[in-house]
Amino acid sequence: MSAVASLFRNDYDAEGFRTCSVTGLDIHRSVENYVKLFGLTAVIALAVGGSFAFSVAMTRWEFIGLLDPSSYYTHLSIHAWNLLIFWMVFMEIAVLYVGGPMVLGRALPLRRLATVGWGTMVAGAIGVNASIWLSEAPNEAPLLTAYVPLPVTPWFYGAAIVFLLGATIASLPFFATIWSETRDSRRTLPLVAFGAFVTGIIAVEAIFGGIAAFAYALAWRIDLIASVDPGIYRQLYWIVGHGTQQINLLAMITVWYFLTHVVGGAVVISEKVSRTAFILYLFFINLGAAHHLLVDPGMSAGWRIWNTSYAFYGAAFASMIHAFAIPAGIEAGRRRRGQGGGLFGWLTSAPWRNPVFVSTIFSIILFGFLGGITGVVMGQIQVNMTWHNTLATVGHFHATVALGTTLAFFGLVLFVIKTMFRRDFVSDTLASAIPYAYGAAMSVATLMLMYAGILYGVPRRTAEVVRNIPGSEFNLSAAIPIFMIFGIFALLAILSGVLFVVVSVGSLLFGDRLAPGDDGGMLPDGGLHADGGDPIHAVELRGTFTLCLIFLGVFVAVYVLNWYLLTQLWAIGA
Amino acid sequence: MSNPLEDPDDDWWNSPVNRRESIWLGIAGAWSLGIFTWMAGFTQFGDQNPIGTTYDVDPDRYQERVGEYKEAAEETENGLVPPDSDVYVGAMRFNWDGLPTVLEAGREYDIHLGAYDVQHGFSVRPEENLNKQINLQVFPGSEWVIPMTFDEPGTYHVVCNEFCGQGHRTMHGRFTVVEG
Numbered sequence: 001m002s003a004v005a006s007l008f009r010n011d012y013d014a015e016g017f018r019t020c021s022v023t024g025l026d027i028h029r030s031v032e033n034y035v036k037l038f039g040l041t042a043v044i045a046l047a048v049g050g051s052f053a054f055s056v057a058m059t060r061w062e063f064i065g066l067l068d069p070s071s072y073y074t075h076l077s078i079h080a081w082n083l084l085i086f087w088m089v090f091m092e093i094a095v096l097y098v099g100g101p102m103v104l105g106r107a108l109p110l111r112r113l114a115t116v117g118w119g120t121m122v123a124g125a126i127g128v129n130a131s132i133w134l135s136e137a138p139n140e141a142p143l144l145t146a147y148v149p150l151p152v153t154p155w156f157y158g159a160a161i162v163f164l165l166g167a168t169i170a171s172l173p174f175f176a177t178i179w180s181e182t183r184d185s186r187r188t189l190p191l192v193a194f195g196a197f198v199t200g201i202i203a204v205e206a207i208f209g210g211i212a213a214f215a216y217a218l219a220w221r222i223d224l225i226a227s228v229d230p231g232i233y234r235q236l237y238w239i240v241g242h243g244t245q246q247i248n249l250l251a252m253i254t255v256w257y258f259l260t261h262v263v264g265g266a267v268v269i270s271e272k273v274s275r276t277a278f279i280l281y282l283f284f285i286n287l288g289a290a291h292h293l294l295v296d297p298g299m300s301a302g303w304r305i306w307n308t309s310y311a312f313y314g315a316a317f318a319s320m321i322h323a324f325a326i327p328a329g330i331e332a333g334r335r336r337r338g339q340g341g342g343l344f345g346w347l348t349s350a351p352w353r354n355p356v357f358v359s360t361i362f363s364i365i366l367f368g369f370l371g372g373i374t375g376v377v378m379g380q381i382q383v384n385m386t387w388h389n390t391l392a393t394v395g396h397f398h399a400t401v402a403l404g405t406t407l408a409f410f411g412l413v414l415f416v417i418k419t420m421f422r423r424d425f426v427s428d429t430l431a432s433a434i435p436y437a438y439g440a441a442m443s444v445a446t447l448m449l450m451y452a453g454i455l456y457g458v459p460r461r462t463a464e465v466v467r468n469i470p471g472s473e474f475n476l477s478a479a480i481p482i483f484m485i486f487g488i489f490a491l492l493a494i495l496s497g498v499l500f501v502v503v504s505v506g507s508l509l510f511g512d513r514l515a516p517g518d519d520g521g522m523l524p525d526g527g528l529h530a531d532g533g534d535p536i537h538a539v540e541l542r543g544t545f546t547l548c549l550i551f552l553g554v555f556v557a558v559y560v561l562n563w564y565l566l567t568q569l570w571a572i573g574a
Numbered sequence: 575m576s577n578p579l580e581d582p583d584d585d586w587w588n589s590p591v592n593r594r595e596s597i598w599l600g601i602a603g604a605w606s607l608g609i610f611t612w613m614a615g616f617t618q619f620g621d622q623n624p625i626g627t628t629y630d631v632d633p634d635r636y637q638e639r640v641g642e643y644k645e646a647a648e649e650t651e652n653g654l655v656p657p658d659s660d661v662y663v664g665a666m667r668f669n670w671d672g673l674p675t676v677l678e679a680g681r682e683y684d685i686h687l688g689a690y691d692v693q694h695g696f697s698v699r700p701e702e703n704l705n706k707q708i709n710l711q712v713f714p715g716s717e718w719v720i721p722m723t724f725d726e727p728g729t730y731h732v733v734c735n736e737f738c739g740q741g742h743r744t745m746h747g748r749f750t751v752v753e754g
Binding site (some may be wrong): 023025069070073103118140143147149150187188189190191192229230231256258261266267268269270271272273294295296297298301305309312313314316317320321324325328332358370376380382384385386387388389390452454456457459460461462463464465469470471472474476477478522528529535536537538539540541542544545548552555566567568569570571572574 | 577578582586587589590591592597599601602603606607610612613614620622623624625626628671691692697699701705706707708709711712713714715716718720721722726733735738740741742744
């Protein structure tokens with residue numbers, strides 16, 4: 001117990017504040033302790049969900065064929081809920097507390113609510129896991145979606161509602177902070193706080209949709225209502241199903257602005273442009289829930305086109321703004337310090353041994369190239385016919401969540417270990433290896449999922465189909481080589497995830513305590529704030545511009561290739 | 575000096591935007607509008623659109639309708655030959671009712687999709703070319719009528735790609751497309 005208690009100890013002044021040796025922020029004990037609490041809980045969910053990644057991947061790799069269908073869907077459900085929901089949402093509450101009271105230098109208000117919210121979320125998370133694990137026939141495993149009218153235990157819907165209510169309660173101290181900071185002043189919040197605020201609003205929208213969906217299904221399961229409409233459930237469900245992933249996106253981008261600044265020396269090249277991008281998200285990103293309904297019966301084409309495009313691609317435009325603004329912030333910050341000449345000197349001279357920096361950069365690159373591009377391409381209603389419910393979809397959201405958001409959150413956890421837990425890593429070499437190993441292995445596994453789905457039409461959510469479809473001569477065995485690569489790299493990715501948990505937990509338990517004022521190697525060369533140099537708008541952003549043109553080239557190529565494959569099909573539709 | 579952890583300067587809205595960022599905004603905006611226009615336009619001039627007519631139908635009634643269709647169709651070694659250009663497919667745990675079916679290449683059929691019990695996924699590909707494949711969602715309570723014209727003769731396999739229960743992976747059906 002004392003080991004755990006010591007994790008929550010730091011030297012504070014009489015008012016409970018201390019000054020962070022890296023960010024220079026005035027940090028109150030209350031905020032710091034709750035960030036630690038939610039962060040540690042998130043890592044536990046990561047470890048649980050990651051363990052089930054092993055059994056899921058080793059079943060889909062039919063060469064191993066680990067699980068029977070009777071257990072496969074149960075394992076898949078637990079994998080999905082712990083990684084896509086619990087690991088993410090616990091981290092996101094921590095991100096809200098960092099982006100709100102910590103950045104603003106305030107104590108956490110309404111601490112009792114934070115505790116109640118955390119306890120409710122934990123109860124909901126345990127309840128969801130237990131209801132999945134203990135589910136018996138005729139109930140089926142819910143997977144992530146629990147689509148009605150497939151019978152799923154009512155305990156599952158109940159526990160999911162409890163979790164969502166808990167997340168709502170836990171977000172209240174954040175909103176209270178923003179409210180009290182802005183109500184009497186014409187203050188403009190710092191960009192990170194502003195990003196966190198927009199994240200919080202998107203989160204509340206998503207959560208209300210989720211409560212509506214699960215309450216509707218629960219009412220049907222306990223016979224309060226006689227029948228349930230699968231189309232209505234899907235519309236409600238995807239408000240939270242996709243909405244939670246939009247929370248991931250916004251939280252991740254907020255973390256990008258934060259970490260590229262504190263460990264990479266980035267500046268904000270244009271407050272106006274970056275904030276406008278967040279506003280575009282606020283208005284348009286949740287329309288993207290329609291991505292899941294593009295090949296459903298009953299929706300008009302106009303409804304689908306308007307929503308899937310986030311209204312003329314307003315949110316995709318916003319993402320492309322951040323895709324420029326964040327690397328440009330690094331380039332401007334480093335060029336102004338004289339770090340790096342030529343086109344990419346600012347990038348090659350960056351701290352490539354700092355795992356926080358590398359996690360953030362890989363998160364940006366891999367999210368954009370693998371997750372962002374595929375998301376927009378598969379979100380076009382015609383192309384969606386070739387992606388929907390294939391493993392390519394699974395590849396897409398492993399690129400966004402398992403690569404993009406998870407890598408950003410890896411970076412954040414490692415940063416928190418240094419700056420809030422004040423521990424040195426047990427091994428700098430192992431810590432530095434995490435983003436390289438995980439990023440590389442998960443990228444290959446993700447690409448193989450996309451290839452298996454789009455080039456071989458391998459469905460998602462099935463225990464076997466590649467080597468054998470029981471009762472049929474037909475199979476998809478042409479995809480076997482793809483799965484041999486997938487299986488090996490999935491294993492390597494899981495091992496890299498284990499490395500992250502081992503280094504994190506090991507550093508907390510056995511890492512040396514950092515002396516007061518020690519930055520733990522986190523600060524960029526020349527400190528956080530470099531003086532002098534050109535005004536930002538006059539810095540030559542040649543490197544970022546080149547990188548963005550390469551990105552656009554890949555985007556166009558993937559787009560054209562997918563449309564080419566589509567137009568090779570037989571004629572479909574009116 | 576603008577940093578994301580501090581309040582911006584008072585005139586932040588009026589600070590000039592870097593020239594290269596302005597150019598990128600133009601490129602990204604044009605690309606966004608371009609792909610929107612292409613997607614919307616393709617519904618008018620393109621041949622592959624997941625667009626059809628949907629009718630509300632009681633699942634039992636839909637099952638009866640598929641039964642009537644099977645009565646009227648001609649049974650052959652390779653499956654049912656539809657009596658006219660309407661083809662009925664009923665998804666059920668764990669079978670595609672109405673399949674296998676024999677169709678003529680180059681002829682437009684109205685494919686009726688519906689389910690009797692839970693949600694299913696209608697996933698079709700020719701045996702010889704797995705990267706030509708399409709996927710449509712099938713609901714109980716909806717009858718979705720989508721026209722299709724198979725231009726190449728051959729065997730087209732149908733699997734279920736929406737989780738529908740423990741036997742989900744066994745759900746397999748077939749279209750045999752013959753020269754018209």
